[in-house]
Amino acid sequence: MHEFSLAKEIERIVAETLAERDSKLSQVNLVVGGLSGVLPDALLSALEFISSEGPLKGAKFVIREEPAVFTCSACSAVTNPQPPIFCCMKCGSVKGELTGGTEFYIESLEVEE
Template sequence: MHELSLALQIREICERELEKQPESRLTALGVEVGAFSAVEVETLQFCLQIVMSERFDGVRCEVIRQPGTAACSSCGLEFEVTQAPFECPSCGALARGVSGGDSLQVSYIEVESER
């Protein structure tokens, strides 16, 4: 499963981050998923919560879907899109293509000092 391997990679990122802060405990994690990445938000959320909980007790995981950006082929307006067709909100023409929105990144981690 694609999402499971992503979740494991995200956990590795967190583990590396936590090694730098040995007195801390991971309490929350946010991941941003682009609207056009081939990732199911619900599935990733599910996998992430499981793999993270194995290592970090009580951690809260949040997966956020980020919209992509499209540029209108007629008037040039840039607007946010989440799914096709990408119609310009200003003139109604179809957009040329989309950019952004195909990435996956850790947007935040929250740690708590154990002292």
């Protein structure tokens, strides 16, 4: 349910990035990790809702979802565990680190100039 505040933060970052540029925003490319706690569908709805006016007006939003990545320190395998299980999908060890899945960032903006 916090996707609305996240959409407002995206709007703020976009406005800041495009400040003093005479360009028309056409697309926002976002990356959302499976462990970020962000629901892509809810985020899209929030973005569509707030983009009827303001800095995001008329933009398209594309979300690339990234899976959880577990790097095993027992067998060195790099696998994609499915939450709620955070372990190596090859040898089953829980010793290791989550090396991906928590990301949530604006990758790029596409504009018409």
